[in-house]
Amino acid sequence: MKSRTTITTIISLTCALSAQAHDPSEHKDKKGEKPRCEALKDMDPEAMDRDDPVVQALLKKCEKQLHRGDELPDREEDHDEND
């Protein structure tokens, strides 16, 4: 009887402690809000420093949305090169 209680306690504790382990996937479905990439269109291309990690992260995050038709704001020199 005593050993059964001990085993039950160990199993309960193991379950409880493993439930506390924080897996990144726990956040995965939280809100599920899509990035509103249209905000990138409002950014001034002149002022956009493409070496800036923030700009790089924004472009990377919006890669798929922008490739589906929405264009990235091009810099002036990019226009010139294409002209």
Next chain:
Amino acid sequence: MTRMIKWLLAATIALAAGLAAFIYSGLYPIGADAPHAAATNWALATLRDRSIARASRDTPVPDLEDPELLLSGGPDYNDMCAGCHLKPGRDESDLSIGLYPTPPNLSKRAGDPRHQFWVIKHGIKTSGMPAWGPTHDDERIWAMVAFLQKLPELTPQQYQVLTARDSESGDHH
């Protein structure tokens, strides 16, 4: 000399007894809506700041300029921190108003990355700041620190994009 020692001993015992009596009396206003006296506030804030500075001084800081860190740290910040520490375009929340001491608004000013890492990992006693270390590895905490370093310069729109945990752009953890 012996008499003085006796007096000092008696005073110490009386002080300890008075302190114990006060603690047991329940007279201390423990409510978060009853602010500390200025001296207590100073002592606790200094204790906190000095402790964090000493404990984190030898922490090596990794390269925080990797955009991937922003992409993984941003959603974590939004889920775990923004409720208290706010975000661009939001100056207060129920938690930032109700907590005491008031949580710092991290969208206004970037702090020392070593301090930020240590506080996220270890938390701060009796402040409402939890220790995320037991459930989050160092790499994930540094990603949040990288995001914190850029947070004050983000617009609300940029914040939304970087913190959205959408399934389409992939999980950046």
